[in-house]
Amino acid sequence: MNAAGRADSGGPAVDTAGGADSGRSSAETAAGAGSGGPSAETAGGVSYERLKAYEGRPAAVAGVGKDRVNEPMIRHWCEAMGDTNPAYAGPDAIAPPTMLQAWTMGGLSGHDGRSAAYDELFALLDGAGYTSVVATDCEQEYLRPLRPGDEITFDAVIESVSERKTTKLGTGHFVTTRMDVRADGELAGTHRFRILKYAPAARRATEARRAGEPKPGRPRPVINRDNAGFWEGVAQHRLLIQRCRACGTLRFPWLPGCNACGGQEWDAVEASGEGTVFSYVVMHHPPFPAFDPPYAVGLIELAEGVRIVSNVVGVPYDKVRIGMPVRLEFLRVDDEWELPVFRATFSATEDAAGSVAGGAV
Amino acid sequence: MSAGSTQPGHAFSRGDELPPLEIPITRTLIVAGAIASRDYQDVHHDAELAREKGAPDIFMNILTTNGLVGRYITDHFGPAAVLRKVAIRLGAPNHPGDTMVLTGTVEETDGETAVVRVVGANGIGRHVTGTVAVTLPRTVSGPQPPAYAAPSAPAPGGAA
Numbered sequence: 093m094n095a096a097g098r099a100d101s102g103g104p105a106v107d108t109a110g111g112a113d114s115g116r117s118s119a120e121t122a123a124g125a126g127s128g129g130p131s132a133e134t135a136g137g138v139s140y141e142r143l144k145a146y147e148g149r150p151a152a153v154a155g156v157g158k159d160r161v162n163e164p165m166i167r168h169w170c171e172a173m174g175d176t177n178p179a180y181a182g183p184d185a186i187a188p189p190t191m192l193q194a195w196t197m198g199g200l201s202g203h204d205g206r207s208a209a210y211d212e213l214f215a216l217l218d219g220a221g222y223t224s225v226v227a228t229d230c231e232q233e234y235l236r237p238l239r240p241g242d243e244i245t246f247d248a249v250i251e252s253v254s255e256r257k258t259t260k261l262g263t264g265h266f267v268t269t270r271m272d273v274r275a276d277g278e279l280a281g282t283h284r285f286r287i288l289k290y291a292p293a294a295r296r297a298t299e300a301r302r303a304g305e306p307k308p309g310r311p312r313p314v315i316n317r318d319n320a321g322f323w324e325g326v327a328q329h330r331l332l333i334q335r336c337r338a339c340g341t342l343r344f345p346w347l348p349g350c351n352a353c354g355g356q357e358w359d360a361v362e363a364s365g366e367g368t369v370f371s372y373v374v375m376h377h378p379p380f381p382a383f384d385p386p387y388a389v390g391l392i393e394l395a396e397g398v399r400i401v402s403n404v405v406g407v408p409y410d411k412v413r414i415g416m417p418v419r420l421e422f423l424r425v426d427d428e429w430e431l432p433v434f435r436a437t438f439s440a441t442e443d444a445a446g447s448v449a450g451g452a453v
Numbered sequence: 454m455s456a457g458s459t460q461p462g463h464a465f466s467r468g469d470e471l472p473p474l475e476i477p478i479t480r481t482l483i484v485a486g487a488i489a490s491r492d493y494q495d496v497h498h499d500a501e502l503a504r505e506k507g508a509p510d511i512f513m514n515i516l517t518t519n520g521l522v523g524r525y526i527t528d529h530f531g532p533a534a535v536l537r538k539v540a541i542r543l544g545a546p547n548h549p550g551d552t553m554v555l556t557g558t559v560e561e562t563d564g565e566t567a568v569v570r571v572v573g574a575n576g577i578g579r580h581v582t583g584t585v586a587v588t589l590p591r592t593v594s595g596p597q598p599p600a601y602a603a604p605s606a607p608a609p610g611g612a613a
Contacts, residue, residue: 165489172485172517174476175524179532189536190523193516197491224506227515231540292507384579408560408570 138220143253143265146213150249151269155205157195157244161187161275166240169194186237192273192281193230195244210250213267214289222264222289229268229286235279242275251284260379264290308381310425319346321360329422331363331432333398344398365420366395367434369404372412388412392434400432407436465567465589471529471557476521478513478575480549486517513547518581522571525555526585537566537586545578553580565589 159165166187170180173188180188187195198206217223238244248271256265271283315323322345325332334343338355349356370393376386390404390412404412405423418434425431476482487497492514495502503511522541527534547553553575561568566588573581 168485169489169520172482172489173520173524175520175527177524177527177532179527188520188523190516190519190539191490193519194490199491200493227543229540229542230515230519231538232519233538234536 138216140253140255143213143216146209146250147252148249149209150207150247151210152196152203152205152246152248152271153207155196155203155246155248157246158197158199158201159195161195161238161240161242161244163240165194166191186239189234189237189281190232191238192232192234192283193271193285195238196246196271196273196283205246210269213250213253217265217267217289221291224262224264224292225287225289226261227285227287228266229284231284233282235281236275238275238280242280244280245274245277246271248272257288259288259290261288262290262292264288310382310429313429318348322346325360325362326422326430326432329430331365331394331400331420332360333363333394333396334358335361342396342398344394344400361396363420364395367392367400367418367420369393369412369414369416369418369434370399371414372404374409374412386410390418390434392418402431403433405433405435412436465530465559465562467559467562469559471525471559471569474525474528474555476553476555476573478547478549478551478553480511483511483513483517483547483549486520487514490514490516490520492516508546508548510548513580515541515543518543518547518573521553522555522573522581522583522585525557525571526569526587529557530587530589533590535588535590537588539583539585541571541581541583543581545575545580547575547580551575551577557585560584 163185166180166185169188169191170176175188177188179186248269251268251270252266253268254266256263266286266288268284268286271285272279273281273283313319313323321334322332334346335341335358336343336350336353336355337357337359339350339353341350341352342361343351350358369390371391372388374386374388375383379385386409388404388407388409389401391399391401392404393399403423404416404418405421407416417437419437420432421435422430423433484498487493494514496506496508497511497514500511503509519539519541523536523539526536553573555571555573557569557571559567560570566586569585569587571581571583571585572579
């Protein structure tokens with residue numbers, strides 16, 4: 093989870109027709125909280141510089157949890173979640189770590205520690221028409237368990253305010269805050285929270301989905317006499333490369349003639365399946381109905397020297413790198429099609445572990 | 454796609470898949486979760502006001518999702534498992550009447566701490582995606598010795 097993975101990040105549109113992805117539907121979020129504001133078209137009127145000036149300013153100062161960590165609130169939480177973990181009950185009970193934020197909530201009587209800067213920023217966004225709010229990300233790190241009797245204090249900072257983004261929900265700004273939560277004065281956890289303050293967009297796709305219209309299927313390959321041999325190979329789990337009978341030059345994708353000598357006679361050789369990432373893009377936006385961004389689309393250089401566009405799998409989309417070794421496999425994408433994709437063959441232990449803390453924004 | 458599946462009380466290896474957990478999204482769960490997390494935003498308990506704001510119905514708050522993701526991990530690895538980090542991103546909202554299916558895959562592990570990638574899918578898409586870092590202490594009370602124990606390690610229960 094990091095800034096690059098933000099659901100709305102404007103990325104280049106890529107041709108995914110030849111690629112493969114898990115093929116799940118794009119997430120449609122229906123609505124957020126807040127009063128319905130004007131449409132995205134009329135929202136605006138506040139400069140990004142003015143919003144960005146709030147970065148680094150406090151969001152909460154010396155906040156104090158309204159209740160000490162206590163057994164009743166823990167039990168109510170566990171009942172709601174259906175969580176029967178014995179660690180959360182009995183004389184040595186700890187609070188469920190994921191309750192971290194709950195201890196800092198203002199409840200019906202509101203927040204005490206919230207800063208003037210935070211209220212100002214929200215007033216600016218409200219005034220610009222971004223009246224709805226929805227939480228999008230929560231990243232928590234737990235440093236020590238919380239136990240009944242602990243007094244909770246917290247400070248938070250406005251970590252970032254994004255540029256204006258257009259998402260499926262509507263147009264607005266992401267606001268990320270980072271909170272340090274202390275128990276009896278000792279740092280117990282950190283809590284990074286991202287919301288989208290936005291002006292709601294029309295909900296066409298969601299409504300279509302609710303109306304029972306099926307999710308659009310993946311695009312079908314266009315198979316003709318020039319590339320039929322390639323798709324016959326795919327059906328047999330063989331990745332075939334065309335070879336010019338006249339000069340021996342390999343070519344991919346399949347074409348009627350040789351780019352090197354113009355020869356029209358060809359045969360095919362089977363790729364070993366080994367390759368490396370020659371280049372890649374990460375597809376974020378706009379979402380194509382049959383795909384589920386973000387996902388990585390790689391330009392794979394095969395060991396034989398030709399390149400193919402396909403998906404890189406087996407590694408988080410934001411960990412794909414140029415030069416990464418990959419190996420061919422065939423991924424079933426629906427009832428009809430299995431497609432060649434490329435699985436990363438290296439171990440990214442350090443990288444992936446580091447990503448949990450989230451280098452967000 | 455992956456090598457095996459993990460068993461409660463066992464160590465983990467990369468690629469292990471956790472058994473899915475199906476969670477019916479009831480109105481009661483949404484409201485109880487919101488109140489237990491002290492989140493009184495009306496869209497989490499008042500359908501009429503939620504509709505006024507453009508949602509078809511009330512929807513689950515992020516704190517409840519966070520709690521359910523944590524529960525999914527500790528339900529599987531047992532009470533000795535210690536949550537270190539939970540990082541989630543929300544997508545398709547959880548409305549009443551839907552069902553969310555949580556699935557998890559051990560993405561990385563050093564034998565003691567695992568990073569589990571979690572996805573919660575509902576009827577309209579992915580409600581939640583994220584990662585959880587969880588530590589399993591070297592001594593695990595369970596019927597099976599931890600698979601990561603060194604060959605010379607004592608039998609289960611032998612260490613502190």
